[in-house]
Structures are given as C-alpha cells and as structure tokens.
Amino acid sequence: QITACAAIGMTTFFWVEPVVLRWTPALVVALTVTAIFATALAFWIQTWAQARTTPTRAALIFSLEPVFAWLTSWLMQGEVLTSRSIAGAGCILAGILLVEIRIGQKPVRLQ
Incomplete structure (x- = not known):
C-alpha cells in the first residue's frame, strides 16, 4: 500500500511541482524517524497487537x-x-x- 501510494504520487509530483531536493541533516533525521517509527515500527506493533485480539x-x-x-x-x-x-x-x-x-x-x- 505504501509503495503503491508512493509510485502514484511520484508520477504526478514531477508534473505539478518543480523538483528541489535539499538534503540537510534535519531532513535526513526527519525521514529516518518517519520511516522507522511512524511506518515500520507502527505497522509491526499493529500487526502484533491484532494477532492478540x-x-x-x-x-x-x-x-x-x-x-x-x-x-x-x-x-x-x-x-x-x-x-x-x-x-x-x-x-x-x-x-x-x-x-x-x-x-x-x-x-x-x-x-
């Protein structure tokens, strides 16, 4: 689901907005925290908890x-x-x- 949303979003992204990437340390930290805690860990906890209810x-x-x-x-x-x-x-x-x-x-x- 996440991959499909990213793929569809990227196809329209380049047509609508100019591409400007500024890889700052704050951006890398934000992406890392989001990827680990808000995505991977959240889905793992959700799956673990669903199996127990x-x-x-x-x-x-x-x-x-x-x-x-x-x-x-x-x-x-x-x-x-x-x-x-x-x-x-x-x-x-x-x-x-x-x-x-x-x-x-x-x-x-x-x-």
Missing part, C-alpha cells in the same frame, strides 16, 4: 482513529473541537460501547 475488537479500536487524531491535535496544537465534531466523537464512542458492552449476554463463539 478479536477481529471485532480490532475494528472497534480502528474506529477510534478520528477521536485519537483530534486528541493528538488538541494536545499538540491546541485545536478546538466544534460542537459538530463533539457530536461525531460521541456517536463513535456510543457505537463502540453499544457493541462492546453486552449486558446479560454471554459471548457467542462462532464455529
């Missing part, structure tokens, strides 16, 4: 991505959540609780 729980955790994105933007940049966004986050959390909390029900194991 149910598909339903993994899907529910992934559905929290917009909530975590907002939380990160609020902590790092002070982004303000609008009332519409708060309602959306509430719907996401309510949906997760609805699926996860089984009051009086025993888990069903599929064969």
Whole structure:
C-alpha cells in the first residue's frame, strides 16, 4: 500500500511541482524517524497487537482513529473541537460501547 501510494504520487509530483531536493541533516533525521517509527515500527506493533485480539475488537479500536487524531491535535496544537465534531466523537464512542458492552449476554463463539 505504501509503495503503491508512493509510485502514484511520484508520477504526478514531477508534473505539478518543480523538483528541489535539499538534503540537510534535519531532513535526513526527519525521514529516518518517519520511516522507522511512524511506518515500520507502527505497522509491526499493529500487526502484533491484532494477532492478540478479536477481529471485532480490532475494528472497534480502528474506529477510534478520528477521536485519537483530534486528541493528538488538541494536545499538540491546541485545536478546538466544534460542537459538530463533539457530536461525531460521541456517536463513535456510543457505537463502540453499544457493541462492546453486552449486558446479560454471554459471548457467542462462532464455529
């Protein structure tokens, strides 16, 4: 997926923007950190964790991505959540609780 996105992006990149590469130490550090931590390590941890939970729980955790994105933007940049966004986050959390909390029900194991 990452390779396909890079290949498609590179085909249009050269037509739209002038190519200017300045290999500074800061750029090399940023690329290295992004490649190792934000890509390789993140995908490895995700794969490792998915193998240790149910598909339903993994899907529910992934559905929290917009909530975590907002939380990160609020902590790092002070982004303000609008009332519409708060309602959306509430719907996401309510949906997760609805699926996860089984009051009086025993888990069903599929064969």
